[in-house]
Amino acid sequence: MNGQYPSALLGKAVDEFAKLPGVGRKTALRLVLHLLRQDTATVEALGHAIITLKREVKYCKVCHNISDTDICRICSNPGRDHSAVCVVENVQDVMAVEATQQFTGLYHVLGGVISPMDGVGPSDLQIDSLVDRVNAGGIKEVILALSTTMEGDTTNFYIYRKLENSGVKLSVIARGVSIGDELEYTDEVTLGRSIVNRTPFNGTI
Amino acid sequence: MNGQYPSALLGKAVDEFAKLPGVGRKTALRLVLHLLRQDTATVEALGHAIITLKREVKYCKVCHNISDTDICRICSNPGRDHSAVCVVENVQDVMAVEATQQFTGLYHVLGGVISPMDGVGPSDLQIDSLVDRVNAGGIKEVILALSTTMEGDTTNFYIYRKLENSGVKLSVIARGVSIGDELEYTDEVTLGRSIVNRTPFNGTI
Numbered sequence: 001m002n003g004q005y006p007s008a009l010l011g012k013a014v015d016e017f018a019k020l021p022g023v024g025r026k027t028a029l030r031l032v033l034h035l036l037r038q039d040t041a042t043v044e045a046l047g048h049a050i051i052t053l054k055r056e057v058k059y060c061k062v063c064h065n066i067s068d069t070d071i072c073r074i075c076s077n078p079g080r081d082h083s084a085v086c087v088v089e090n091v092q093d094v095m096a097v098e099a100t101q102q103f104t105g106l107y108h109v110l111g112g113v114i115s116p117m118d119g120v121g122p123s124d125l126q127i128d129s130l131v132d133r134v135n136a137g138g139i140k141e142v143i144l145a146l147s148t149t150m151e152g153d154t155t156n157f158y159i160y161r162k163l164e165n166s167g168v169k170l171s172v173i174a175r176g177v178s179i180g181d182e183l184e185y186t187d188e189v190t191l192g193r194s195i196v197n198r199t200p201f202n203g204t205i
Numbered sequence: 206m207n208g209q210y211p212s213a214l215l216g217k218a219v220d221e222f223a224k225l226p227g228v229g230r231k232t233a234l235r236l237v238l239h240l241l242r243q244d245t246a247t248v249e250a251l252g253h254a255i256i257t258l259k260r261e262v263k264y265c266k267v268c269h270n271i272s273d274t275d276i277c278r279i280c281s282n283p284g285r286d287h288s289a290v291c292v293v294e295n296v297q298d299v300m301a302v303e304a305t306q307q308f309t310g311l312y313h314v315l316g317g318v319i320s321p322m323d324g325v326g327p328s329d330l331q332i333d334s335l336v337d338r339v340n341a342g343g344i345k346e347v348i349l350a351l352s353t354t355m356e357g358d359t360t361n362f363y364i365y366r367k368l369e370n371s372g373v374k375l376s377v378i379a380r381g382v383s384i385g386d387e388l389e390y391t392d393e394v395t396l397g398r399s400i401v402n403r404t405p406f407n408g409t410i
Contacts, residue, residue, distance in 0.1 A: 006278065006299060007271045013258040016251040021238070021239050022232075031225050032258065033296060040259055046221040047256035050240060054248040057241065066212045066241070073211065091238060184383060190230040 003184060062133070064109040064126045066091050074106060081105040083140040086158065087130065089113055097145060104141075108133065113151040114158055123160055130159065134166050141169040148175055252262065268337070269314040269331045279311060286310040288345040292335065294318055294352060303349060310348075313338065317354040319363055327363055335364065339371050345404050346374040354378055 005011035017028035035043050059065070060072035063085075067073070069153060073093075088094055090175060094107050100192030108124045134142065142163060146152035156172060163170055177186050177192030186194075210216035215237060222233035226262060240248050264270070265277035268290075272278070279285060279299075289310030293299055299312050307379050315330045339347065347368060351357035368375055381399030393400075 004303070006296060009254075009258045009262050009264060010271055010296075011272055013254040018253040019251070020236050022235075027227075029297065030227075035255060035259065036262065037381045038259075041234075042224070043259040044256055047223070047252040047259075049214075049218040049221040052253035052254075053214045053237065054240065054243075054245055054252075057212060057214050066215055068212045068214055089332075090213075091211060092234065098209065170212070175410050181278050 040053050062109045064111065064129070065094050065107055070109075079104075082138060084143065085130075085133070085139055085141070086143045086145050088145050089152075093145065103143075108142075110146075110155070113146055113149075113155040115154075125155075127159060127162065131162050131166075134163055139168055141171060144170065144172045150177045227324050246402065269310045269316065269334065270299050287343060289348065290335075290344050290346070291340070291348045293350050293359075298350065308348075310346075311335075313347075315351075315360070318351055318360040318394055320356045320359075330360075332364060332367065336367050336371075339368055339373050344373055346376060349377045368378075 005014060008096055013032045013035075014025060014028045017023055017031050019026045020028075023031070031088075057066075058067050058070060060067040060075055061070050062075040063072060065074070067071050078094070081104045084103075086097060086103055086105055087108045087109050087110060088097065089112060091109065094109060097103050097107070108126065108130050108131075110127065112125055113118050114120060114122055114125065125174070133139065138198065142159075144156045144159060145153055160170060175190065176197065177183065177190060183191065210219060218237045218240075219233045222236050223230045225233075228236070238250070255354060259345075263272050263275060265272040265280055266275050267280040268277060270277050270279070272379055274281070279302065286309045289308075290306055290313050291310055292313045292315060293302065294315055294317060296314065299314060302312070304306050313331065313335050315332065315335075317325050317330055319325060319327055335347075335350060338344065347364075349361045349364060351360055365375060379402060380395065381402065382388065382395060388396065
């Protein structure tokens with residue numbers, strides 16, 4: 001199915017959809033033809049949601065998370081612990097930590113991790129603003145919750161060097177055997193780390 | 206990752222994307238966050254392409270294919286054979302036949318096949334308009350190029366009954382062993398059909 005599109009408008013819409021990650025031309029055509037079968041209100045809702053999002057979305061001036069307001073819901077919530085800041089890579093990671101309901105502090109969204117291979121250096125990330133935030137006072141603990149990859153570890157170390165003299169407590173999320181995993185199939189680095197970082201056991205996990 | 210979206214605009218865009226077929230909420234979020242990283246022009250191009258397509262696209266008054274004009278490019282092309290009409294299910298099938306470059310006639314897009322299970326009856330399809338088109342004269346051959354499924358066969362038979370007294374030549378696309386397939390792995394119905402409908406061989410396929 002490599003024929004020319006029967007309509008220039010159709011071709012244009014397929015072109016635009018095919019620019020999305022993981023969407024090839026065949027999928028794009030399928031999505032566009034699906035939209036054509038929907039009523040106008042549904043289709044316009046999608047089009048307007050895309051345009052409005054890009055035009056009106058803001059980034060929180062404190063934590064750099066996506067927000068509808070200058071200061072996001074989490075940073076402006078007086079019920080949260082403003083002395084603890086969890087450093088994450090992106091918006092999805094904020095949502096993942098929030099979903100655990102185990103953290104009541106604030107976040108700091110870096111926008112990525114240091115990755116020389118991808119041309120991402122410290123100045124491309126929200127690291128200076130994290131240091132400023134810590135220096136402004138009021139923060140007692142910074143929790144590093146980055147991916148457990150080479151790039152995540154590099155970023156952890158870079159932030160550690162920037163904050164080691166700030167007097168703030170620095171911690172990193174625990175690495176160990178995933179819940180539900182069998183030891184036999186756990187890689188040796190993870191298993192070794194889980195033994196070194198063993199935690200006191202009093203009959204309940 | 207089941208957390209609440211940090212922004213209502215983001216949540217709205219994810220909701221709209223997640224309505225597309227084969228797009229779950231996780232994929233929708235990934236697509237939306239990808240769009241947020243693109244420049245405004247790219248994002249608005251997608252939004253406007255969707256809205257414009259739905260508002261302005263037409264269906265050819267002759268063959269019912271998608272078109273930018275009242276009569277599509279193919280139907281209005283004097284270089285094509287206006288005496289042969291290929292009946293297909295949908296737009297993708299027009300593109301698939303066009304891509305073969307083996308057909309120079311016109312098309313008739315049914316908009317589906319008869320499928321009582323899905324509640325699609327003859328009146329939901331462009332069958333009456335096909336009969337009108339044949340009765341209007343000028344058409345010598347109608348080629349049925351529907352899916353080789355129970356529904357496709359039912360639709361073929363329904364059209365046959367509608368056109369059998371019209372004097373038009375009716376044909377159906379050949380069914381047989383796919384090119385590149387090995388006989389051993391061809392299902393027996395297809396192989397049987399390919400033997401019954403064998404074609405004269407003069408040294409070249």
